[in-house]
Structure formats: C-alpha cells, structure tokens
Amino acid sequence: MAYSIALLGVLGRPPTLWTLAIAQAVLAAILSRLFSMPRWWQFIHLEFVPAIVLALQLALPPWLYAAGFLLLALVYWSSFRTRVPLFLSNRITVHRLAAWLPDTPNLRVLDLGSGTGSFVRRLARLRPDWQIDGAETAPAPWLLSRWLAHRQPNAQLVRQDFWQLDLGDYDLIYAFLSPAPMTALWQKASREMKPGALLISNSFPVPGRQPDELVSVGDRRGTCLFCYRAPAGNRRNRKKDIHRN
Structure with a gap:
C-alpha cells in the first residue's frame, strides 16, 4: 500500500x-x-x-502450471537444497582441459553433477582410453545423458548423489557446481581422493585455498579452471599421480 x-x-x-x-x-x-x-x-x-x-x-488453464512445475522439478530436482543450478560445460572447455592434461592412459574421471552429460560425452570421445563417469540426481538431465551416451563404451552416467560416492577410485574429479558447496566438496575430496589426484572446478574456486594451477580456457565467458591436487596425507593408497608433462 x-x-x-x-x-x-x-x-x-x-x-x-x-x-x-x-x-x-x-x-x-x-x-x-x-x-x-x-x-x-x-x-x-x-x-x-x-x-x-x-x-x-x-x-492459462491450471493444468499448464502443474505441467510446468513437474517439468522444472524433473530438470532441477534438488537445486533448492544444494543451491547448484544446471550448468553445462561447453565444447571449448572440454577440449582445453583434454589438451592440458597429461597423456596418461587408463585414467578414471568423474564429473560431479553431470547434467546432460556434455562434459562426459565430449571427453570420452577425445580420450577413448579413459573411463569417464558422471553422477547426476535430476531425472530429466540424467535420462537424456544416458540416451545421448549409449554408444560410448567408456562413458558411464549414473543417477546418484555424488555426496554419497567414494572419490578414492578416481584420478580426476571435475565439478561445475556453484560457490555454495565448494568448501564441503574440498573437505570430502581431501578425505577420500588418492594422493596426487586432481580436483578441477570450473569457474568456482575453493574458498580460502590457492589453486595448485589455474587454467584459462579462452572462451567468450572467460572460463577459468581451478585445479587442486589432493594432499599427500590422504588415507588412500597411491595408484597414479597425475603430473603435467
């Protein structure tokens, strides 16, 4: 009034x-x-x-609102709780990352919150000798990612909360999330990742920690990849240590 x-x-x-x-x-x-x-x-x-x-x-008829709500729920699912929207990694970012990483065979890579699988599918095509996994909870993006990647044998998309996954079996963890979960994610990675494994965050740094390396993608949005190496004191036994050439 x-x-x-x-x-x-x-x-x-x-x-x-x-x-x-x-x-x-x-x-x-x-x-x-x-x-x-x-x-x-x-x-x-x-x-x-x-x-x-x-x-x-x-x-507009009432059923249209219900349909819109259902569609948004299937796409964004738990974003209201996690404060992580649906971000898609562009082609330039994946190509830049693939070129920056060492030519080490048989790496295992996990994309946290893989969405429609754009990162997983592109990296799986660029590196057919690597196993690229993705974890996504929202039903609609996950179903789409499974369908789009069904002919790529080295790409696996699972519908699962990545907070419940053990990160210790992976050499590289990729995340394009939001600022909100980065502190908790680094705490989880520090506990679980093997020594020398990499956590790479697209656009969002870990608060209070300097990245071990910073990779500029060079795309129009000025994307930066913040790279953090798991500390040597992790409880996991050392299997592979990713070193830059």
Missing part, C-alpha cells in the same frame, strides 16, 4: 497493475544488488512479478 501511495505521488494518478509490477521488479533487483546477492538473482527479480501478472492476464 505504501508503495502504491508513493507511486501515486510521483505519477500524479493511480498506478496501473503493470506499473506496480515493473516498479516492484526494479526495486527488488536494486535491493538484491545492494545486499550483494549473486548477479543472476537480479534477473530473477526483474522477471518474477511481471511474469505473474502476464500469466494472470493470459488466463
């Missing part, structure tokens, strides 16, 4: 529904900026209320 009265004083006439919706969206975006929320929240705030007004004016 106070917001409507303020707009009335500015405009000199009662604000329309669309005026209120747009003003509310702009105010929410500005506040999210002032409170240092992630930048993508500003776009959500700008779109949310106008989208509701538009949907009400279109008088």
Whole structure:
C-alpha cells in the first residue's frame, strides 16, 4: 500500500497493475544488488512479478502450471537444497582441459553433477582410453545423458548423489557446481581422493585455498579452471599421480 501511495505521488494518478509490477521488479533487483546477492538473482527479480501478472492476464488453464512445475522439478530436482543450478560445460572447455592434461592412459574421471552429460560425452570421445563417469540426481538431465551416451563404451552416467560416492577410485574429479558447496566438496575430496589426484572446478574456486594451477580456457565467458591436487596425507593408497608433462 505504501508503495502504491508513493507511486501515486510521483505519477500524479493511480498506478496501473503493470506499473506496480515493473516498479516492484526494479526495486527488488536494486535491493538484491545492494545486499550483494549473486548477479543472476537480479534477473530473477526483474522477471518474477511481471511474469505473474502476464500469466494472470493470459488466463492459462491450471493444468499448464502443474505441467510446468513437474517439468522444472524433473530438470532441477534438488537445486533448492544444494543451491547448484544446471550448468553445462561447453565444447571449448572440454577440449582445453583434454589438451592440458597429461597423456596418461587408463585414467578414471568423474564429473560431479553431470547434467546432460556434455562434459562426459565430449571427453570420452577425445580420450577413448579413459573411463569417464558422471553422477547426476535430476531425472530429466540424467535420462537424456544416458540416451545421448549409449554408444560410448567408456562413458558411464549414473543417477546418484555424488555426496554419497567414494572419490578414492578416481584420478580426476571435475565439478561445475556453484560457490555454495565448494568448501564441503574440498573437505570430502581431501578425505577420500588418492594422493596426487586432481580436483578441477570450473569457474568456482575453493574458498580460502590457492589453486595448485589455474587454467584459462579462452572462451567468450572467460572460463577459468581451478585445479587442486589432493594432499599427500590422504588415507588412500597411491595408484597414479597425475603430473603435467
């Protein structure tokens, strides 16, 4: 009500529904900026209320909302809990990483939160001598990834929470998640990964820890890969140590 009265004083006439919706969206975006929320929240705030007004004016049937909710749930699944959205690794990133890694045969690679399997499939094609696994919990991306990778024998996609997986059997762990889980992920990796194994995070560093190496991808979004080597004191026996050539 106070917001409507303020707009009335500015405009000199009662604000329309669309005026209120747009003003509310702009105010929410500005506040999210002032409170240092992630930048993508500003776009959500700008779109949310106008989208509701538009949907009400279109008088869409109720089943359409239920179908939309179900589709979003199948795609994003537990993102509300993990705060990890669906990020897809682009082709340039996978090629850059494959070129940077040493030419060591029989490596085992795990993609945490593999989504539609874009990273797994591309790296499996580039390195047919490696075993590339992916773990994803959201049903829709996982089903799509299984179907797209069904002809690649060295690619395996499982529907599983990667927090429940043992990382000790892998030489390389790849993650394109969000800032939220990075501290906990490094703690898990430090406990479980074999000495010398690599944790490579796309775009999101581990807070409070300097990466052992930083790889610039050189794509349009300026992607950086933060590379962390598992400490020598891990409980796992040493099998392979990835060294750069």
